[in-house]
Structure formats: C-alpha cells, structure tokens
Amino acid sequence: MATCINEMKLTIPSKSSNESYARVAVSAFAAQLDPGIDELADIRTAVSEAVTNCIIHAYKEKPGNIIISTKLYDNMLIIKIRDSGCGIEDVNKAMEPLYTTGGDERAGLGFAVMQSFMDNVIVKSTPGKGTIVTMEKKLRPKINREKHSDE
Numbered sequence: 328m329a330t331c332i333n334e335m336k337l338t339i340p341s342k343s344s345n346e347s348y349a350r351v352a353v354s355a356f357a358a359q360l361d362p363g364i365d366e367l368a369d370i371r372t373a374v375s376e377a378v379t380n381c382i383i384h385a386y387k388e389k390p391g392n393i394i395i396s397t398k399l400y401d402n403m404l405i406i407k408i409r410d411s412g413c414g415i416e417d418v419n420k421a422m423e424p425l426y427t428t429g430g431d432e433r434a435g436l437g438f439a440v441m442q443s444f445m446d447n448v449i450v451k452s453t454p455g456k457g458t459i460v461t462m463e464k465k466l467r468p469k470i471n472r473e474k475h476s477d478e
Contacts, residue, residue, distance in 0.1 A: 329400045333359060337395045339378075341386045341410070349378045349395055356397050357404050362466045369444035370404065370464060376440045377408040377460045385412025385458060402466045409459045415452035 335356045339345040350371045357370055374395075381393045396407040415421045421438065442448045445462040452458040 329403070331398050331400060334396070334398045336397075339393050339395070341382045341390045341393050341412075343379075343382055345393075346375055346378045346382065349393070350375045353395060353397055353406060357399070357464075357466075360399055360402065360404065360466050362404075366464065366466055370406075373441045373444045373448075373462050373464075374406060374408070376438075377406075377462065380438075380460070381408065381410040381412065381458075385410040385414075387413060404464045404466060406462045406464075407459055408462075409457065411457040414454035414456055415450070415458055416454050418450050418452050421450070 333356075335352075337349065337352055339349055353374045354367050354371045357367065362370070378393055378395075385391065385393075391411055394407075394409045396409070398405045438448065438450065441460070441462060445464050447461075447463040449461040450458065451461075
C-alpha cells in the first residue's frame with residue numbers, strides 16, 4: 328500500500344447527538360483528497376451507520392467511547408471505528424441483512440449499508456471487549472471525475 332499522507336483520531340462519547348458530528352468530521356477530513364460529492368455522501372452514510380451501531384448495540388447498559396481513526400493515502404481512505412462495548416457473538420450472522428439485536432425498531436441493515444457504500448468492510452469483534460469496523464474507500468482521481476461529469 329502507498330504511504331499514509333495524513334491521519335486523524337477522534338474519540339467521542341456514545342451519544343446519538345455525536346453521530347452527525349462523527350459523519351461530518353470524517354468527511355471533512357477526507358475532503359483533503361478532493362473526493363466527488365457522491366463519494367463524500369457514501370463516506371458520510373457509512374460512518375453514520377458504523378457509529379450508530381456502536382451507540383445502539385455496543386453500549387446497551389452504559390455509555391462508552393467510540394474511537395474513529397482515519398488514514399488518507401494517495402487515493403484511498405481507511406476508516407476504523409472502534410468501541411469497547413459488549414462485542415458481537417457471531418459476526419457473520421450480524422452482517423446478514425435484516426438481522427438485528429436492536430428490537431423491532433431496527434431494520435438490521437447497518438452492515439449491508441456500509442458494504443454498499445464502501446469498497447471493503449472488515450468487522451472484528453470479541454464478546455465482552457468490543458468491535459472494530461474497518462472501512463476502505465478508493466477514491467476516483469479528480470481527472471476521472473471531471474471527465475465523467477462532462478459526459
């Protein structure tokens with residue numbers, strides 16, 4: 328992989344009011360690579376889903392911290408969202424569309440949404456210790472975006 332050109336680390340409490348802050352902070356940081364509007368929307372949506380998962384599922388009993396680490400490469404963005412919550416018993420099952428432990432008000436589409444907007448999503452979890460969601464997004468070079476918009 329190419330050399331990391333910049334990185335950011337953000338720690339936020341697992342409050343629902345911080346979900347939009349996390350989404351905006353990561354997309355503003357990613358803006359250094361001059362992504363297209365559609366790419367920024369994808370990033371915001373995926374971050375929103377990952378942070379919401381931490382808020383809803385990881386910290387059921389009491390609030391905790393969510394740590395967001397973001398690294399920029401030449402045309403690649405890597406985002407890690409980590410919690411120290413309850414963890415996931417069966418990651419493969421949790422990643423199935425419509426599966427949820429959040430009750431009837433949850434759709435169970437968080438991981439499916441992340442996968443649809445990012446190029447790669449890796450979930451590692453240890454029950455009782457927490458979860459790390461790593462998301463990768465390869466950004467189109469600016470010249471390709473400009474050519475695409477002219478068509």
